[in-house]
Amino acid sequence: MTAPAAALLDELDERGIKLYISDGRLRAVAPKDAISGDLRQLIERHRAELMDLLGHGDGPAPSAFPLVTERLVLRPLRAGDEVDVLAYRGRAEVFGYLDDNPLTPATIGRYVAMMAQFASLDHPEDRLLLGAELDGHVIGDIALSRGRARHAQGEIGWVFHPDHSGHGYATEAARAALRLGFERVRLHRICARLDPRNAASVRLCERLGMRPEGLLRDERWLKGDWADVAVYACLDHEWRARG
Numbered sequence: 001m002t003a004p005a006a007a008l009l010d011e012l013d014e015r016g017i018k019l020y021i022s023d024g025r026l027r028a029v030a031p032k033d034a035i036s037g038d039l040r041q042l043i044e045r046h047r048a049e050l051m052d053l054l055g056h057g058d059g060p061a062p063s064a065f066p067l068v069t070e071r072l073v074l075r076p077l078r079a080g081d082e083v084d085v086l087a088y089r090g091r092a093e094v095f096g097y098l099d100d101n102p103l104t105p106a107t108i109g110r111y112v113a114m115m116a117q118f119a120s121l122d123h124p125e126d127r128l129l130l131g132a133e134l135d136g137h138v139i140g141d142i143a144l145s146r147g148r149a150r151h152a153q154g155e156i157g158w159v160f161h162p163d164h165s166g167h168g169y170a171t172e173a174a175r176a177a178l179r180l181g182f183e184r185v186r187l188h189r190i191c192a193r194l195d196p197r198n199a200a201s202v203r204l205c206e207r208l209g210m211r212p213e214g215l216l217r218d219e220r221w222l223k224g225d226w227a228d229v230a231v232y233a234c235l236d237h238e239w240r241a242r243g
């Protein structure tokens with residue numbers, strides 16, 4: 001990573017200008033008239049470094065994992081995690097507000113093998129699932145997905161073991177995932193979609209500084225009834241402002 005190009009990307013971010021690579025070309029989405037002639041020249045001068053940076057910096061390089069937080073190690077799931085993951089994704093109470101059903105000893109192997117493939121956000125429309133390890137055991141997971149490059153949107157989700165609830169682990173892991181999404185993948189907005197009755201999840205959004213954006217009425221059919229979906233989100237400049 002070269003410092004001038006990285007600094008330029010930060011400055012462009014501040015101005016609401018997003019660079020991305022599509023079909024091998026450097027492209028930009030920007031507010032009207034935001035890219036002055038001088039800025040265009042600056043981008044042109046650093047084109048090669050910017051493309052180099054975005055080519056990899058567009059998502060985390062594989063070496064970016066694990067992400068280590070104060071108490072947790074975050075990394076893609078892998079073979080060997082089955083017992084730990086089944087311990088929480090096998091419990092009915094965890095799925096009260098989720099579309100899926102609890103995993104079973106018969107389905108856990110296939111689930112972990114499938115999720116292990118969601119191991120990077122290098123490309124648009126990639127999906128990442130990070131297991132959160134505490135003292136060598138996976139106690140929860142955080143999903144982060146991204147949409148098409150030009151829209152720079154992401155979505156986050158979380159599932160943690162109820163026995164480890166109430167210690168801030170989900171908050172710590174989700175904050176690291178938001179940092180990854182905003183600071184490395186350079187997403188513009190990251191949202192969470194949740195059942196508004198899911199009080200623990202609502203509080204988690206609030207602790208993370210995600211704003212309520214709206215309520216989608218009867219947006220899905222959940223376990224025998226229509227259910228609302230609340231949308232919470234954070235924008236890149238809101239994230240930066242919080243430091």
Ligand SMILES: CC(C)(COP(=O)(O)OP(=O)(O)OC[C@H]1O[C@@H](n2cnc3c(N)ncnc32)[C@H](O)[C@@H]1OP(=O)(O)O)[C@@H](O)C(=O)NCCC(=O)NCCS
Pocket residue numbers: 093094095097098157158159160161164165166167168169170171172193194195198200201203204
């Ligand atoms: C949503 C979910 C991850 C939240 O779990 P959680 O334990 O409440 O969240 P955290 O691990 O961040 O812990 C936060 C709690 O610990 C407390 N806490 C203690 N130490 C803390 C610390 N260092 N930092 C932050 N919070 C701390 C907080 O006050 C908070 O308690 P409160 O909610 O009673 O105020 C969990 O309920 C879950 O997995 N639910 C099932 C799956 C699900 O519904 N997922 C949502 C799909 S959208």
